[in-house]
Amino acid sequence: xxxxxxxxxxxxxxxxxxxxxxxxxxxxxxxxxxxxxxxxxxxxxxxxxxxxxxxxxxxxxxxxxxxxxxxxxxxxxxxxxx
Numbered sequence: 001x002x003x004x005x006x007x008x009x010x011x012x013x014x015x016x017x018x019x020x021x022x023x024x025x026x027x028x029x030x031x032x033x034x035x036x037x038x039x040x041x042x043x044x045x046x047x048x049x050x051x052x053x054x055x056x057x058x059x060x061x062x063x064x065x066x067x068x069x070x071x072x073x074x075x076x077x078x079x080x081x082x
Contacts (some may be wrong), residue, residue, distance in 0.1 A: 001050050003059055010041055034065050
């Protein structure tokens with residue numbers, strides 16, 4: 001797996017849940033939660049042998065994980081939208 005593939009999978013499968021949790025909560029970016037989600041995702045990829053040890057150690061959290069919009073499909077949703 002390439003880093004580009006890993007980031008695309010993270011965006012597709014993990015960010016929507018984070019966006020929804022943030023929207024239902026304070027409406028703010030929860031950077032610690034996002035960082036933990038990325039780290040857990042990397043742990044899972046490594047345990048499943050989908051990435052090498054070198055990839056695991058060198059793939060840091062992408063900066064886009066911490067941005068407000070972060071390509072969010074839910075960016076315009078509010079608590080009332082649910």
